[in-house]
Amino acid sequence: MIPTFTFIEIIDGVLQQDNYVTIQVGETTAQIFYDPFVVNFYLVQVHQVVIDGSTLTFDESLDQAFAFNVKFPAALQLYGLHEHADSLALRDTNGSDPYRLRNLDVAGYELDSPMALYGAVPVLYGWGTYSHAGVFLHNAAEQWYDITNGQWDTQANVMVESGMFDLFVMIGPSPEDLVQRYLSLTGTFRLPQLWTLGYHQSRWSYMSQEEVKDVVANFTTYNFPLDVIWLDVDYTDGKKYFTWDPATYSDPVEMQKNISAAFKRLVAIIDPHIKVEKGYNVYDGALEKGYFVKRANGSVFEGDCWPGLSSYIDFLNPDARQYYGSYYSYDKFPYSTPVLSGIWNDMNEPSVFDNSIEKTLPGDSLHFGNVSHRDIHNIYGLLHTMSTHQGLLDRDNGTTRPFILTRAHFAGTQRYSGIWTGDNTAGWGYLSVSYDSCLGANLLGLVFCGADVGGFSGNPDTELLQRWYQAGAWLPFYRAHASSDTQRREPYLFDSGVQGVIRGAIQMRYQHLPVWYTLFYEHERNKVPVIRPLFYHYSYELETFKLRNHLLVGRDILVRAVAEPGVETVTVHFPGSENEHWMPVDSTEVYEGTTDVDVPVDIKSIPVFYRVGSVIVRKDLVRLSTDEMANDGYTINACLDRRNQSTGTVFLDDFTSYNYANNKQYNYLRIDMDDVNVALTKIDEDSNPDGFDFVIDEVIIHRIVQEPQNGKPGRYVKTVHKTDANGQLLKNLKFNYDEPVSIKLGL
Template sequence: MQVATSSGKYSVKHYPDTVKEWKQEGNYFYFYTTETILEIRVISDKIVRFRYAADGTFQRDFSYATSEKMEDAPICFEIKEFEEVFQIDTDAIKIFIAKDNLRLTITDKEGRVINQDEMGFHWQSYLQKGGKIVYCSKMIQEGECFYGLGDKPTDLNLRGKRLENYGTDAYGYHKDTDPLYRNIPFYYGLHHGIGYGIFFDNSFRTIFDFGEEREDVQSFWARGGEMNYYFIYGPELLQVAEAYTKITGTPELPPLWALGYHQCRWSYYPDTRVKEIAAEFRKRQIPCDVIYLDIDYMEGFRCFTWSKEGFPDPAGLIKELSAQGFKVVVIIDPGIKVDPNYAIYQEGVKNDYFCKRADGALMEGDVWPGKCVFPDYTNPRVREWWSSLFKSLVDTGVRGVWNDMNEPAVFELGTFPEDVRHDYDGEQVSHRKAHNVYGHLMSKSTAAGMKKYLMPNRPFLITRSCYAGVQRWSSVWTGDNVSSWEHLWLASVQCQRLAVSGISFTGSDIGGFIGEPDGELYTRWIQLATFHPLMRTHSASNETGFNQEPWSFGSKYEFVVKKFIQLRYQLLPYLYTTFWQNAAYGTPMLRPLAFVAQHDPQTHNCTHEFMFGDALLISHVSEAGMKEKEVYLPTGRWYYYWNDKPYEGGQLVKIATPIEEMPLFVKAGAVVPNYPKLQYTGQAPIEEMTLQVFYDDQPAHSTMYEDAGEHYGYKNGQYNVIRFKQASDKQQFHLKKKFHGNYEATYKKHRVCVHGLPFTPTEYVVDGKVFKLNARNFAVGVVKVVLDREFEDLIMR
């Protein structure tokens, strides 16, 4: 087969021929054809890596995505040889390798097809650039849906689309803009109730076609490198998500303050303006933990400097803000100003830390400081140097860093030319291979420096560009979005997609970075962002001087915005528990309905509804003037959060949407922990933890995780995991609690609020002791009791 190239020349597509021989080395299997070698590595019963050497020689087995903690742990596997195929069996799947062309078919133990090659692996020489373009094509199964691929601003189900990964500064992007900032070559397939995932670990430009070119064929390819992908079997999609993080890693727990509300603008300048913003939050009693400083805090946009005019005493400013309960996060870009009097530039040139062109000249390009050079973060020596630069910021009091412009973005050029050279941890490659990991490694070295100098406190990091696995050290946001209702919808879809692509700690610029929202749009955005792991308002400077703070749109909207930010703080123990699930097990914090009810076809294309943790279902208001909205509830029983009205799932329900509410449901049986009202985390010791319990007559389990929320004591056992089981019936409410851990929490009491009881109890029993209920224990639809934190068994009857 001949394929036309853009130069008008032709290159031949090559396909593997018949297997000549094979061998097994432990959990590795090798199949040899005339030119090609297929390596199959059985990592676990449900995770298998397929790697092809097109010309008989494997490239270096190296990845910036995979976690050092990934271990091969297959329980049981064996190979069988038949006339036409080889068959590798694990305890969960069967892999069939065709002898005549290496094409793969993967089935479950019952023989149901999970994933099947069409042409399978093939390749062609890349005549223009060198190396090979490596391809893999697979059959699309009947009714198959596809999810994942990071921050793509398009429908949640990717069926019928073609998308690519090549980190791009997509200022003011819109629906279906592609590519965007992040490079996550991981997707899910779902058909016949069976879920699986494929992670194509290749840092070159990668392209994925989910049936756009041929409606029954799904394919993925890269313009360089190897065909190297991991197959992950569920069969549940959430199991696939958790298994993916066994490959790429899970995050550490963030400081609790990072889950509070963040306020940012380009730019709060000078320091007196920063103080005014902080004072306004406290005056209006709107909770806030974090204030950001954008590029104007620097001296001429030089990284790791402070403006002498605008921020003459940065340590004093940060100390003053800290006394009011604020943490400061500062922006750091990769561009280092060409200035012989600038110490960091001097040091970088002296030690050969900056990227160079193919002919040896420094890679120079204009960004905010003017002419700049750029560190080569693929060089471990450079990463170590870059990490060391953060000591000065930490010594000044900075608690978090925001890495921006790291696709890398360069004015006029867009990004680096492809001839730029990179160390790539000793491999020496062009920018073609390093582009998609540039920002990834910048954020990794930034995080390492912040962690080192902030120890024993936990750092916070946010990055714009990254590769698969960034969740191990950073959060992300959805980039330079626009103040529009379309972008509010995109924010919901993008954050869901990022969460199931391994990156749960994500959010959007509330209200839009570009443009000016009205009060309704900003308020609806705040409502959605209340249920995103990262909650940050950010906006650009503009000629009108418009500010985008919670009070900027008048008292009517301020009241509602304040209500939802307060709700965010009350839900912090629930949110923190959900983050712990992500850190411990890799479970996404945001879960599209298809990921919690995949056997219900009605959920496969749901974009508005998603689960936030185990218990909360959110459906944001996405249109101006919307008075009512249809919400799809999965099978089960649900309570409407604002009035406790019960609903049966498996249907669309109509919900009124006044501005002071958004559709929010709680799963029956859930226990949702709440803090009292706070202005910032750590404002005062928590004296009482409220447990909002929602009655169900079916057994239900909930979990609460807690630790100090600031240091790394949790890694040494200083944490508690509290598990609840509700085992109620129509005459009796019964809540059991089991406590595991060594953390001494500050609160001594639980206020237990039981919602939705179908009877009126007269007494409650705590660990065998009977107490009478009186009028003080009853509110509208709720029964309340205050118990010692150590209680283990509560009955109401």
């Protein structure tokens, strides 16, 4: 959602002194010293942020480089600066390279490194037990950050290649407030279509339409849920985008009909480089209209990429964005149909196959308005996805929510596209860092995030592959993808034991699709992350600040990835006070908050827990796609607390259009439970729930019968209810949502 800006000057007081001025706005105070230039920010007299202008340095050359220092006096740990293959908690860089922000095409990137990767989001959060503040440097040039963490000394020295010093300061006071303030500036991810939250299968490349059809058929034959099959670059005619290879994809319409008949969808890759070839309509039109990036001497830039010699669309030019986006229309992209439901924007750092210029456009390349590329490098990918997003909206007359996946990204990319972690490797460390990367992205609004399951490069052994399917099922974007030089690893190719584990992981994902869909709606509505580090809700626990391999799905589901081989137990940190309890999904223990427990694991699953006091809405009858599950009923899992109460939410709409936003056509319900009653309350009185019935197949009550004590787990029991107190099947009940709904459960 694009943020709306209304600037209202609200100043409660100004105090002018000889060397400084104090400005009061509510509970926030800014104290500005003139010489040396220093700005202090306070919240309720707690020192939150210092912009130290005494270190502010401007290079007066053409490049306009500058540097400054920012301190977080009340913070203990810094986060942000997405994207790096490193821990979520930023490391001290004293004695090592600084964190670098520069969008680059990096294959086989290093772990535990501050090296630049595909995305650059120049946001720093300073996190303390009771203090949360941040800064957003609104600048698209290359940047470096030297980090220091510690009591009273949490700070960053920032160096910027060029551009403006345009800094936003954000002050909590809570973690939720801080993230909401940032998303108020840069926008949220719109509610995605439901099918995008299912399982995606990809490879570089499926080399023919017959191979695509065979993969789809095998997923059905072997009973694996699948929603999307992906096409990498080899479906095109000589790497010319918006075309099909006439030999290997000779009848793309028939292929799309075949995919649709299996209730699946298609996503295809479209990159920003355009093959230099006279007679290729995309190239000819862009050349004639002057829509390509130019060299410093004014000639059109040409560099090597997948098609060979290529030129690059100048997406800074709004007319060029419109031109490129128009090719997504059904008439300009021949043989495309609505089954081609999403687009993959890759190589948009942008990538140029020339190591002498770090595999990207030269810094002195020129864009629209004679803007130097070095000034806007990190937003090239963002501008690319803007063009694609508008093109898909126009293609479908604004009726369908576009689905786009991008590799390069910047602050605000979430308004147009999801992301993934790029060309990772089949290794345990890459599985682990996928949680760090996507948790960091979620704190910065990039909530639709995932990693290539199994690793893009290399060949995972079956243990790693199974663990990756299990862990990846709890990231927002769930796709397997692999390089052309790897062994084939579609899940049906393995023995029955491995198939069973992978199938179970994918089915677990589909069971929880109502949770995912509701969380994405609540992200757009409330500006909250979809997945969250534990410190987001439990910042008073210092143990959570550097915790790895853990995440929360929303507030109520705790996941612990198994990210090491051959283990029989993993240590799980259960957050919260002794009054916070957690129930495993697949056993009957109960664990107490603020404890570390060695939990037994086997290859069949990873530890997943529901928070006591929550209601988890699932669809337990798993079919082979989201479309086939659309009319199935729901299972309510009520995890009762000590007062025999639990609460949750569920969101239903048509799963496709913008009617939920434009016409308030949706059913958003609060669910309140005790041991015998279900209460449903429509949250928005003016919403229209017609056609979006919450059909309840069954209610499962989880009730604690033995409290955990002295670090030992307690125990809970389940009771399943399929009828109301009158003996009527729950799934046959009809409700008027304009009035509170109350159901008394049968035995």
